Amino acid sequence: MRAKVIVTPKAAVLDPQGAAVRDAIRQLGMRDVKSVRIGKYLEIELSADGGETKIRLEQLCRDLLSNPVIEDYQLITE
Amino acid sequence: MRAKVIVTPKAAVLDPQGAAVRDAIRQLGMRDVKSVRIGKYLEIELSADGGETKIRLEQLCRDLLSNPVIEDYQLITE
Numbered sequence: 001m002r003a004k005v006i007v008t009p010k011a012a013v014l015d016p017q018g019a020a021v022r023d024a025i026r027q028l029g030m031r032d033v034k035s036v037r038i039g040k041y042l043e044i045e046l047s048a049d050g051g052e053t054k055i056r057l058e059q060l061c062r063d064l065l066s067n068p069v070i071e072d073y074q075l076i077t078e
Numbered sequence: 079m080r081a082k083v084i085v086t087p088k089a090a091v092l093d094p095q096g097a098a099v100r101d102a103i104r105q106l107g108m109r110d111v112k113s114v115r116i117g118k119y120l121e122i123e124l125s126a127d128g129g130e131t132k133i134r135l136e137q138l139c140r141d142l143l144s145n146p147v148i149e150d151y152q153l154i155t156e
Contacts, residue, residue, distance in 0.1 A: 021120070024142060030125035030134060039086050042099070048110035049083040056108055064102060070134050 001046045003057050004076040007066045008039035038070075079124045081135050084152040085144045114138035117149075 009015045015037050034071040042065060046053060054077055066073040087093045093115050100114040108145060124131060132155055144151040 008119065008121065011079075011132070018120075021143070025122075025138060028138070028142065030138065032123075032124050035124055035125040036123075037121045039119040039121075041086065041117040043113075043115045044103075045087065045112040045114075046108075046110050047112055053110070060103060060106070060108065065099070073126075074144065 001043075001049045001053060002078045003044040003046065004038060004045065004078075005042040005057075005061055006074040006076075007042070007061075007071050008037060010070055012070055013070045014027055025070075040065075079131060079132055080156045081124065081126045082154040082156075083120040083122065083135075083143055084154075085120070085139075085149050086115060086118060086152075088150055091148045113123075127137040143147055 009018075010013065018036040018038045022033055025033045025036065044057070044058065054075075057075055061073045061075050062068060087096075096114040096116045099116065100111055103111045103114065122135070130151075135153055135155065139151045139153050140146060
């Protein structure tokens, strides 16, 4: 099984890294950029499969891969 | 327009951050994890639209958001 996890800062949380990249893009001449938000992307390769593995991956996203106070995560399994 | 950019280390490039997360996941009891690779995820919001914007976004991915020597990028526009 292959899982993709996207971890992004919550909308209410300041993202200074994203703001810096937004300003850099504007400075390069693309003035129509409204906002940039930066998160993490993880690709996890597993030898296991099935529903139980998915449940354990959800736990993992909550407990290890994201900080639920300031981040949201999105788990995509293939 | 909304664009999502995923930047990942190339397959041949060592990813020590990913290896550390893989080991942490194994230590938490999920022994069936084979590999973890970690990249960046960017969400870009633009007021412009259309083909020219897409071309400029591609340029941006190549020149600013990724290092083509060691990273691959994936641009998804909505």
